[in-house]
Amino acid sequence: MNEYQEKIAIKKRLAIYYRDQSVKNGLTDMRRIKAYLPDDLMFRQLKRDLVIAHLDFEPILELIADKKEFVVVSGLNPSSTLHLGHQILFDLLLSLQKLGGRIYIPLTNDESYIDGKVQTMGESKRVAYEEILPSIIAFGFDPKRTHIYVDTEYPTLYPFAMRLSKYVSMAEVESLFGKESLVTPGQIFYRGCVQLAEILMPQLPEFGGPKHTLIPVGIDQHPYILLARDVAKRMGMVPPSELVMRFLPSLKDPEQKMSGSKPETAIYLSDTSEVIGKKIASAFTGAVSSLEEHRKFGAVPEACSVFALLSAYLESDRELQDLYSRYTKGELLTKELKEIAKRCITSVVFSHQQKKIAAQDKEVYLLTRPIQSYLD
Amino acid sequence: MKRQKVITNEFARFLRESGGVYGALGDFKLNHKPIRLFYGETVDEFGMPIDCLKYYFTLSNLQKKLSAVATVVVADTASFMNDSTVQKREHIRSSLNSRIELLNKIIAVYRLPIKIRLMSEQFMTDEYKKLRAEIAKVDLKVIEPLLSKTILPNKLAEERKKKFGYALDAVATGLLFDMKIGPPRERFYDEAGEKIMPGKLKSIYLTPTQPLGKNFAFFLTHPEIEEYGVTPYKAGSNKLQDFRIILGETSFIRAKELLETSFESENPDTVHPVKDIHAITEMAREFLGVKISKDTLSQLRECIYTPLGLEGI
Structure with missing residues (x-):
């Protein structure tokens, strides 16, 4: 019984965490939007509560309803092979592209370097071009509406970031990010200016001028958006909108996030089916260890790292609902759940690996248009 | 509210x-x-x-x-x-x-x-x-x-x-x-x-009066209207006169178009502009003593447009 109570306690803590996160610092939870969004526009990440909050998403929805284009910017730190936690973000970007989004993906190898996630700039550049870019192409983005660039290789990004430094004060940067994440001059310049440049660049005249922009982020990146909104107003641009995503939990602890730097917590998109099977077999679940108690009390899917994988990746809503119901009642055993998860995730990863091998025409995705405005 | x-x-x-x-x-x-x-x-x-x-x-x-x-x-x-x-x-x-x-x-x-x-x-x-x-x-x-x-x-x-x-x-x-x-x-x-x-x-x-012929995004971007509606007795409330059925002004064809392009949902937490019009036609039917209930458009014609002589508009 104690074990079961502990699972319930995890479920409660997670519910409170996400409830609190989704309404603080100007954010709003997704209930109203989910109530109004028609079925044909309801994307899986919203339906499955992988998107938990938003800031000013309504103007984007207006564009979606009118079948007009909007811009989505989502950066990625290329310090390791992609894992399933990243794929959730790319799945969301794909959903948004289907709804009319033009996608900009800065690969922030400069950030990887200044935060010490890679030893050399060359290493982060290599990961970006050889590992991340083919993976992104493999997700199936439309090359005409997808623009990828590697920060250090996009030469006019930094002069634009330098220009933006005139619109931001050190006090603002410190209050939003905290001194602990602003230890080196590189971190100050990146967080205070470069990331702003990535977010606001699509609103420059060479990209068509001010427009509605949407930034999907993890909850820890919310300060970037607050700063970008303030600076956008000062520059006569449209303050960017934001979608906040739930993190995919660590395989070992549903209250921690899957992390590329901790291999035991993550399933990489390069993992073999054998490795995937082993990782899932040893993952934390929402079921108690005694079969008798499991049958009696049932499991707690909300506190289960394996069920979280299925919530994110199982195609069928009906099947997911059925699994949830049976697992909660104790009818579905952990072993069976893990087997289903293994099949599902192996299929997702294997399909990605095949597409990655076949990925071609990388150049058409790469953004090369230089920034001229704001530089004189 | x-x-x-x-x-x-x-x-x-x-x-x-x-x-x-x-x-x-x-x-x-x-x-x-x-x-x-x-x-x-x-x-x-x-x-x-x-x-x-x-x-x-x-x-x-x-x-x-x-x-x-x-x-x-x-x-x-x-x-x-x-x-x-x-x-x-x-x-x-x-x-x-x-x-x-x-x-x-x-x-x-x-x-x-x-x-x-x-x-x-x-x-x-x-x-x-x-x-x-x-x-x-x-x-x-x-x-x-x-x-x-x-x-x-x-x-x-x-x-x-x-x-x-x-x-x-x-x-x-x-x-x-x-x-x-x-x-x-x-x-x-x-x-x-x-x-x-x-x-x-x-x-x-x-219930708050909502404009017709508007999609879901309108209500999401106009929370004030979602909450309180437009002024029921003023057609020009919020400059939305083109999205209201105005007796003696709006043709039945236009009314039909407004109803057919309106946001409507089964979710009780949203606005219900079409159901609201249906409720009005239901009350009209009851006051006319017509026993059998029909769909919104039929009742709009038979219980409001025809009895009030608005068909020719």
């Missing part, structure tokens, strides 16, 4: 069972008869929206239930108060005449037990003059926060200069009666009235 959960007696049950009731304010112990019941409306140059019918029908239903004296107060003076140009005043004057003519026709066609009273006539009565003088003595600071919520932000400074005369007339009119029916936003007038004369007025609010 949060629904008020006030009342527990038989009358409350009746209100709850009347589909269009959205909320209520006040103590609903009704100790004396006849109860004076009213609904007030102003007029603009665009004509009478179909949504007025909801109020006339509900007023009539309540009259029957309570053996009340039911009055529609047409705020003729208030209709001119905020429009300064001569041309616009002329338009409104003409609209006012048309409104009263159409209202008389509605009363006759549906046999509604309600009477019409002009606000200008009301203003001339001793009862009103006395009450208005009392209200003028009230410290404005006490009720200003409530009255401010009934005024558009860009007109607030002007209304302050006028010492909220328009709003106070509305409050005073309410206090002449025992019970009123109105749209949800009028709760601010009624709450001000409650501060001035506690326990005097009981108010019933009908």
